[in-house]
Amino acid sequence: MKIRRSTRLVDMTYYLLQNPRRLMSLTFFAERYQSAKSSISEDLVIIKQTFEQQGVGTLQTIPGAAGGVKYIPYMNEQEADALIEEFCKQLSDPTRLLPGGYLYMADLLSNPHYINGAGRLFASIFAQHDIDVVMTVATKGIPLAYAVANYLDVPVVIARKDSKVTEGPTVSINYVSGSSKRIQVMTLSKKSLQEGANVLIVDDFMKAGGTVQGMISMLEEFKANVVGIGVLVEAVDIEERLIDDYVSLVRLSSVDIRDKVIELERGNYALPALQQEELVTEE
Amino acid sequence: MKIRRSTRLVDMTYYLLQNPRRLMSLTFFAERYQSAKSSISEDLVIIKQTFEQQGVGTLQTIPGAAGGVKYIPYMNEQEADALIEEFCKQLSDPTRLLPGGYLYMADLLSNPHYINGAGRLFASIFAQHDIDVVMTVATKGIPLAYAVANYLDVPVVIARKDSKVTEGPTVSINYVSGSSKRIQVMTLSKKSLQEGANVLIVDDFMKAGGTVQGMISMLEEFKANVVGIGVLVEAVDIEERLIDDYVSLVRLSSVDIRDKVIELERGNYALPALQQEELVTEE
Numbered sequence: 001m002k003i004r005r006s007t008r009l010v011d012m013t014y015y016l017l018q019n020p021r022r023l024m025s026l027t028f029f030a031e032r033y034q035s036a037k038s039s040i041s042e043d044l045v046i047i048k049q050t051f052e053q054q055g056v057g058t059l060q061t062i063p064g065a066a067g068g069v070k071y072i073p074y075m076n077e078q079e080a081d082a083l084i085e086e087f088c089k090q091l092s093d094p095t096r097l098l099p100g101g102y103l104y105m106a107d108l109l110s111n112p113h114y115i116n117g118a119g120r121l122f123a124s125i126f127a128q129h130d131i132d133v134v135m136t137v138a139t140k141g142i143p144l145a146y147a148v149a150n151y152l153d154v155p156v157v158i159a160r161k162d163s164k165v166t167e168g169p170t171v172s173i174n175y176v177s178g179s180s181k182r183i184q185v186m187t188l189s190k191k192s193l194q195e196g197a198n199v200l201i202v203d204d205f206m207k208a209g210g211t212v213q214g215m216i217s218m219l220e221e222f223k224a225n226v227v228g229i230g231v232l233v234e235a236v237d238i239e240e241r242l243i244d245d246y247v248s249l250v251r252l253s254s255v256d257i258r259d260k261v262i263e264l265e266r267g268n269y270a271l272p273a274l275q276q277e278e279l280v281t282e283e
Numbered sequence: 284m285k286i287r288r289s290t291r292l293v294d295m296t297y298y299l300l301q302n303p304r305r306l307m308s309l310t311f312f313a314e315r316y317q318s319a320k321s322s323i324s325e326d327l328v329i330i331k332q333t334f335e336q337q338g339v340g341t342l343q344t345i346p347g348a349a350g351g352v353k354y355i356p357y358m359n360e361q362e363a364d365a366l367i368e369e370f371c372k373q374l375s376d377p378t379r380l381l382p383g384g385y386l387y388m389a390d391l392l393s394n395p396h397y398i399n400g401a402g403r404l405f406a407s408i409f410a411q412h413d414i415d416v417v418m419t420v421a422t423k424g425i426p427l428a429y430a431v432a433n434y435l436d437v438p439v440v441i442a443r444k445d446s447k448v449t450e451g452p453t454v455s456i457n458y459v460s461g462s463s464k465r466i467q468v469m470t471l472s473k474k475s476l477q478e479g480a481n482v483l484i485v486d487d488f489m490k491a492g493g494t495v496q497g498m499i500s501m502l503e504e505f506k507a508n509v510v511g512i513g514v515l516v517e518a519v520d521i522e523e524r525l526i527d528d529y530v531s532l533v534r535l536s537s538v539d540i541r542d543k544v545i546e547l548e549r550g551n552y553a554l555p556a557l558q559q560e561e562l563v564t565e566e
Contacts, residue, residue, distance in 0.1 A: 006292055010333040013296040018399075050293040104451050106475055110439040112432055116301075139421040139443060143429045149395055156393040160422060162445075168387050192389055 003033040008043050016047065016059070016071035020123075021153035025068040041279075044069055048279050055079065061280045073151045074274045075117070075124045083117045084266050087250050090114075091233070094260035101235065101255050102205070103262070109140055109204055109232075118249060119147025122202065122230045125247055125269055126152070129227045132197040133157050135219070137186060137211055144232060145202040157199075159188045159218055167191075171221050175214030186214045188222070197224045206231040209243035216243075234267060286316040291326050299330065299342070299354035303406075304436035308351040324562075327352055331562050338362065344563050356434045357557045358400075358407045366400045367549050370533050373397075374516070377543035384518065384538050385488070386545070392423055392487055392515075401532060402430025405485065405513045408530055408552055409435070412510045415480040416440050418502070420469060420494055424487040427515060431485050440482075442471045442501055450474075454504050458497030469497045471505070480507045489514040492526035499526075517550060 003011075012029060029040045048059040055076025061069050075083070087108070096104040108114045131152055136145035137159040149156045167189040177184050193199075201215050216226055234248035235255075248267030255262055286294075295312060312323045331342040338359025344352050358366075370391070379387040391397045405427075414435055419428035420442045432439045450472040460467050476482075484498050499509055517531035518538075531550030538545055 006288065006329045007333045007336075009289055009292045010296050010330050011337055013293050014300060014334070014337070014339060017297060017300050046289045047293050050290045051297070053290075054294055054297070056297060098451050104472075104474060106441075106450055106472055107438065110429075110432075110441065110475075112429075112436060112438070115429070116433070139425070139441060142422070142425040143439060146393075146395075146398070146426045146429055149393075150399070153395060155390065155395070156426060158389075158393065158422060167389055168381050189387075189389055191387060192393075 003035065005039070005043065008033050008035065008039075009046060012040075012043055013047055016069070019153070020071050020073050020151050023062060023068045023070050028068070045279055052274065052276055055274065058274055058276055059279060060277060063280050069279075072127065072275070073120055073123055074127070075120045075271075076274070077271055080121050080124075080271055081266075083114075083121060084249060087114065087118075087232075088264040088266075091250065091252075091264050092262045094262060097255070097257060097260060097262065101207075101257070103233070103252070103255075105204065105233070106140065109143055115143050115147045118144055118232055119149075120151050121249060121269075121271075122148045122200075122247075123151035124274075125271060126200055126228050126230065128272060128275070129200070130198050131200045131227055133193065134200045134202055135159065135193075135215055136202050137161070137215060141202060141204040141232075144204055148200070148202050148230070152200075157188065157192045159186050159215060161186060171218070173214065173217050173221060175210060175217055177208075177210040184210075184214065186218055188218055193219075193222045193224055195223045197222070198227045199224050200227055201229045202231075204232045205235070206233070206243070206246065206248070207235045208238050209241055209246070212246070213242045231267075233264075286318065288322070288326065291316050291318065291322075292329060295323075295326055296330055299352070302436070303354050303356050303434050306345060306351045306353050311351070328562055335557065335559055338557065341557055341559055342562060343560060346563050352562075355410065355558075356403055356406055357410070358403045358554075359557070360554055363404050363407075363554055364549075366397075366404060367532060370397065370401075370515075371547040371549075374533065374535075374547050375545045377545060380538070380540060380543060380545065384490075384540070386516070386535070386538075388487065388516070389423065392426055398426050398430045401427055401515055403434050404532060404552075404554075405431045405483075405530075406434035407557075408554060409483055409511050409513065411555060411558070412483070413481050414483045414510055416476065417483050417485055418442065418476075418498060419485050420444070420498060424485060424515075427487055428485040431483070431513070435483075440471065440475045442469050442498060444469060454501070456497065456500050456504060458493060458500055460491075460493040467493075467497065469501055471501055476502075476505045476507055478506045480505070481510045482507050483510055484512045485514075487515045488518070489516070489526070489529065489531070490518045491521050492524055492529075495529070496525045514550075516547075 051057045057074040134149040135157045169190045170187045172187040229246040235252045253263045334340045340357040417432040418440045452473045453470040455470045512529040518535045536546045
């Protein structure tokens with residue numbers, strides 16, 4: 001039975017969104033809807049135009065027999081601004097203040113709404129990089145790293161501060177926490193990362209950057225490449241920052257512990273324009 | 284500018300999928316597309332029919348002034364079978380065998396494809412329960428718990444086996460790991476859970492169930508209710524199971540360490556039928 005356009009549009013949109021950055025062949029869609037490839041191509045043009053118009057992504061086509069179409073997620077400047085503003089507003093609540101100048105953020109880091117937003121924004125920021133895997137260190141950054149990985153369609157690799165029996169052989173390194181200057185241990189399962197992999201490091205909070213530096217040292221052991229570093233919140237007022245080249249979404253500009261005033265601002269991120277290619281599909 | 288139906292269908296599908304179980308008002312859509320509510324209602328009927336036909340979900344309407352429409356994600360029996368078969372095939376690889384009868388699963392637990400699939404399946408299984416929050420214990424189960432929470436639009440709460448300064452005051456309990464009989468500590472931030480909350484416990488692997496039992500004890504401290512327990516893989520051949528009422532997706536039926544043979548089968552889960560209501564929308 002032939003399926004009409006409106007049904008095809010809804011179902012194709014569903015399929016593309018469920019599988020960000022994953023190649024879908026036109027033949028798959030043509031067979032699924034018992035429709036000509038030319039109709040499928042027309043549908044894809046409508047979907048692409050809609051996504052681009054709303055600033056939520058685009059479709060990329062890979063021509064040829066092994067080709068097809070991919071959904072590339074995106075967040076436009078306007079939506080990003082609104083998200084960052086919401087983060088700043090939430091985080092400025094003085095009851096979040098914890099000893100040591102930390103902020104309680106577990107509620108935001110566990111809320112799908114905020115985490116998906118931050119994940120889509122990071123995926124948009126790093127969209128033009130060739131990324132094989134997202135790395136983080138347990139525990140609090142995991143949902144964020146997972147959300148980024150989801151929009152990039154790559155796996156997450158989780159380093160840990162302990163070593164569990166159930167992960168097989170591990171590599172351990174020592175690193176110095178930048179703010180407390182304590183020596184710490186980080187372990188990563190040997191199986192979890194391939195030599196030469198391109199890695200995006202993601203974490204929820206960065207003070208001096210000791211933990212991120214630890215992840216970089218770990219990646220050296222695996223002969224993997226750091227292609228980017230993204231942190232949700234960076235603290236300023238740091239005497240000695242160990243990491244220079246990173247992207248932050250939010251910056252904690254000042255914390256007045258006595259008067260309980262937290263000031264936040266937009267981080268240093270730059271959002272590249274959405275890469276729009278012409279949709280090339282054979283008929 | 285009035286927007287034509289095909290564009291509306293794509294954009295509304297996008298919006299609904301991005302916000303599972305979140306109420307969207309018809310007025311919001313009508314204003315967004317400069318279209319009459321009657322047209323929006325017709326669009327919603329098409330989207331609902333398509334989702335139901337493909338077995339990927341439905342739309343639920345809440346009538347009245349504060350009403351609107353919600354996307355309820357679902358996975359049908361056929362897709363669930365294919366997913367479970369894939370899990371079993373992947374997990375039966377003998378190189379996954381680790382000391383103590385554990386399996387290396389970190390690659391699957393960090394792969395968005397598998398984790399989203401398992402998340403959507405658990406959300407379908409527990410769809411009819413009133414769930415306020417998904418709970419797990421660090422570390423490996425976090426991406427899975429997060430995926431389930433995402434499809435249910437609720438936050439994740441993560442108990443830990445250590446206590447970190449950055450989460451504020453915590454509650455700690457002792458529990459006995461069911462298989463190793465060792466006394467362990469579990470901590471949870473006081474702020475992370477409300478009294479009386481309805482909690483779905485999610486974990487990646489269950490042997491005797493000591494860790495799940497620990498989470499249940501923790502929830503008693505918070506006066507919260509356990510409304511369900513879901514584990515990705517359960518081990519059989521357990522002398523004394525501490526937990527009876529749980530849902531598993533995959534069952535590890537036998538592990539022959541000497542000959543390196545791992546046998547897996549479908550877990551004990553039952554998939555309720557998709558609840559289809561009539562779409563009631565005012566015009």
